Amino acid sequence: xxxxxxxxxxxxxxxxxxxxxxxxxxxxxxxxxxxxxxxxxxxxxxxxxxxxxxxxxxxxxxxxxxxxxxxxxxxxxxxxxxxxxxxxxxxxxxxxxxxxxxxxxxxxxxxxxxxxxxxxxxxxxxxxxxxxxxxxxxxxxxxxxxxxxxxxxxxxxxxxxxxxxxxxxxxxxxxxxxxxxxxxxxxxxxxxxxxxxxxxxxxxxxxxxxxxxxxxxxxxxxxxxxxxxxxxxxxxxxxxxxxxxxxxxxxxxxxxxxxxxxxxxxxxxxxxxxxxxxxxxxxxxxxxxxxxxxxxxxxxxxxxxxxxxxxxxxxxxxxxxxxxxxxxxxxxxxxxxxxxxxxxxxxxxxxxxxxxxxxxxxxxxxxxxxxxxxxxxxxxxxxxxx
Amino acid sequence: xxxxxxxxxxxxxxxxxxxxxxxxxxxxxxxxxxxxxxxxxxxxxxxxxxxxxxxxxxxxxxxxxxxxxxxxxxxx
Numbered sequence: 001x002x003x004x005x006x007x008x009x010x011x012x013x014x015x016x017x018x019x020x021x022x023x024x025x026x027x028x029x030x031x032x033x034x035x036x037x038x039x040x041x042x043x044x045x046x047x048x049x050x051x052x053x054x055x056x057x058x059x060x061x062x063x064x065x066x067x068x069x070x071x072x073x074x075x076x077x078x079x080x081x082x083x084x085x086x087x088x089x090x091x092x093x094x095x096x097x098x099x100x101x102x103x104x105x106x107x108x109x110x111x112x113x114x115x116x117x118x119x120x121x122x123x124x125x126x127x128x129x130x131x132x133x134x135x136x137x138x139x140x141x142x143x144x145x146x147x148x149x150x151x152x153x154x155x156x157x158x159x160x161x162x163x164x165x166x167x168x169x170x171x172x173x174x175x176x177x178x179x180x181x182x183x184x185x186x187x188x189x190x191x192x193x194x195x196x197x198x199x200x201x202x203x204x205x206x207x208x209x210x211x212x213x214x215x216x217x218x219x220x221x222x223x224x225x226x227x228x229x230x231x232x233x234x235x236x237x238x239x240x241x242x243x244x245x246x247x248x249x250x251x252x253x254x255x256x257x258x259x260x261x262x263x264x265x266x267x268x269x270x271x272x273x274x275x276x277x278x279x280x281x282x283x284x285x286x287x288x289x290x291x292x293x294x295x296x297x298x299x300x301x302x303x304x305x306x307x308x309x310x311x312x313x314x315x316x317x318x319x320x321x322x323x324x325x326x327x328x329x330x331x332x333x334x335x336x337x338x339x340x341x342x343x344x345x346x347x348x349x350x351x352x353x354x355x356x357x358x359x360x361x362x363x364x365x366x367x368x369x370x371x372x373x374x375x376x377x378x379x380x381x382x383x384x385x386x
Numbered sequence: 387x388x389x390x391x392x393x394x395x396x397x398x399x400x401x402x403x404x405x406x407x408x409x410x411x412x413x414x415x416x417x418x419x420x421x422x423x424x425x426x427x428x429x430x431x432x433x434x435x436x437x438x439x440x441x442x443x444x445x446x447x448x449x450x451x452x453x454x455x456x457x458x459x460x461x462x
Contacts, residue, residue, distance in 0.1 A: 079437075123441070130439040158441070263419070278420055283440030286424040291432075302421050338421075 001044040003112075003152045004193075004234055009041075016040070017244050024175040024246060031143065031166050034245040038148040045112055052111035059094050059111065060142050063121040066091050067136050070128045084129050091121045103319050113151040115316065119276050120145055124159050126280055133160065140166055147249075149241040153234060155252045155272035165247045175246065182243025185236045193233025200226040216373075216382055224372040228256065231270070250275075256368070260360045262330070262337045265368055273313070282309040302338045307331035321386050322377040329371055387434070387462065391455050394429050398422045408451040426454070436461045 003009050016037050023030045046053045070087050077083050094109050095118045101108040124141075127133045144162050170178070200222050208219030235252035242249035250272050259265035266274040286305045288294075295301040307328065314327015341347055350356040373379045380386040395404045399417040403410060412418040418426070427438050436458060448454050 127439070127441060130437070130442065132439065132442055279441040283420065283424045283427075286421060287428050287440070290425060290428045298421070298425075305421075 001041070001047065003041060003045050003148070004237055009044075012041075012044070013241065017241070020245050021179055024170070024179065024244075025172055027169055027172055027175070029169050030246045031140070034147070034247075035139065035143045037245075038143065038146050038151070041148040042112070042146055042151070055094075055109050056111040056114075056146075059109075059114070059117065060145060062094065063091060063117075063145065064136070064138055064141055067121070067124050067128065067141065070125055071134060071136070074129055074131070079129070084126075087125050087129075088122055091125050092118060094118070099319060113146075113153075116151070116154045116156060117145050119156045119273075120159065123276070123280060127159070147242070147245075147247065149238045149245070149247075150249055152238070153231075155235055155239060155250050156276050157247075157249050157272070161250075162247065168246070170246065178243045178246065178248070182240040184240070185243065186240030189233045189236025189238075189240060191233070192229045192236060197226055197229035197233055200229060211382065216378070219376075219378055220369050220373040223376045223378070224369040227372055227375075228253070257365060258361070259364050259368065260357050261341070261364055262333045262367065265364060266330075266334070269368075277309050277313055281312060282306070285309070299339050299342060303335035306334035306338065310334060317375075320377065322374055322380045325380065326371060326375045329374055333367060333371075387459065388455050390433060391430075391458060392451060394426065394433070395451055395454070398425050398429070404451045408455070410451065411449050412451070413445060413449045423448070430458055434458065434462060 001009050001012075020030050020033055020037070023033055042056065043053065046056070066087055070083075073083055073087070095114055098107055098109045098114055102110075124133060124136070140163065143166070144157070144159055147157070147162075150157060204219060204222035204226055208215055208222050232253040239249045239251055252271050252273075254268040254271065256265060256268040259268050266278075282305050285308060286301060289301050289304070295304065308331070310329075310331030311324070311327045313330070314323050314325070317323040317326070341351075370379075377386060392405045392408070395412075395418075396402050399412065399422060401417055403415075404412070404417065410417070424440060427440065431437050438457070438461065443457065448457060
């Protein structure tokens with residue numbers, strides 16, 4: 001059963017969500033029921049590859065063990081670098097094994113959502129280290145990791161935020177408001193993905209597949225729009241469905257094609273991912289570099305940070321050249337944006353003017369589209385790199 | 387402590403308006419970005435020994451000088 005793609009999934013989700021809504025209206029906790037539904041979908045989605053269920057189970061056991069072990073370890077050893085990196089590496093191990101064995105030819109340990117679940121586990125390890133989390137309950141932990149609306153491709157939720165929703169039993173009216181919002185988001189997501197996304201994809205296939213410059217340009221813009229409608233559509237459906245279960249999963253997109261510069265773009269595109277990277281990689285790296293006085297200039301530090309941050313983001317998508325290029329492309333663009341905005345008198349003088357924002361928007365839009373052109377793999381294919 | 391924090395903010399944001407209007411929204415007014423925020427967290431740790439991590443707060447818990455002061459005080 002393909003989550004968010006098969007008709008069977010939508011029929012089952014619709015039917016199974018009715019008891020959740022009834023629980024919510026009766027002001028009863030929905031968590032346990034949500035977990036049961038989650039386990040049902042996890043099993044149904046894994047039928048084609050039953051071994052992935054075993055991997056998923058092992059993953060949950062490993063991560064739970066790490067998270068439970070981290071808590072007393074931090075109390076004993078404090079802010080110890082070996083502890084920090086040791087636990088993070090162990091937490092990343094399943095994903096690393098999966099990706100590397102994939103490159104070698106036969107991937108092992110894969111299961112639905114492994115790339116996204118890893119973010120959630122690592123977040124908890126880091127926040128335990130920081131003293132923000134001091135207890136973990138196994139059932140809630142598994143539910144957080146596997147929560148079916150978000151298991152396939154996010155949005156990437158945060159455990160403390162999830163916990164608040166999980167333990168909260170809302171008043172009937174508040175819950176019904178959530179259901180209404182959820183249904184709206186779900187419907188909008190379905191239109192995005194199945195109407196707009198599919199339509200644009202067809203246009204891409206008809207007009208964008210020839211090896212000519214004109215065709216490549218059409219491919220670039222149609223692919224970018226397809227990617228948005230498909231992914232934002234899925235995200236909206238995921239968030240909408242999560243609302244029905246009393247969980248306000250974070251939104252993933254905010255009109256990204258209105259971005260006026262690259263920094264603005266990453267606040268509007270795949271937001272849960274970009275914010276995760278900002279909070280757990282970029283910011284921490286920057287703080288380390290400031291404390292260690294690695295760089296004389298703030299701008300050099302920022303450039304380093306952006307390139308590393310986005311580089312990792314690119315590699316997370318996959319070890320293919322076009323993914324690595326995509327990450328570095330955005331890292332360099334963000335660095336150049338930062339340098340320009342901080343150093344250019346022209347920018348400081350005109351940055352609030354409408355014509356300037358218009359030009360800025362136009363440049364950003366095209367840079368973003370070219371980035372997706374790289375991401376699609378078509379650019380490297382056309383120029384012969386891949 | 388309040389004075390020190392406001393001084394830090396004025397230096398990081400490059401604008402004394404943060405002292406004049408401690409309820410000004412630093413994000414909306416383009417006074418502080420992600421980089422400035424990390425610099426602030428480092429200075430708070432260096433100056434007061436208070437460790438605050440980047441993922442600890444939501445943006446709206448730390449987007450005005452007064453809110454920042456409140457969060458730091460709560461941890462001292």
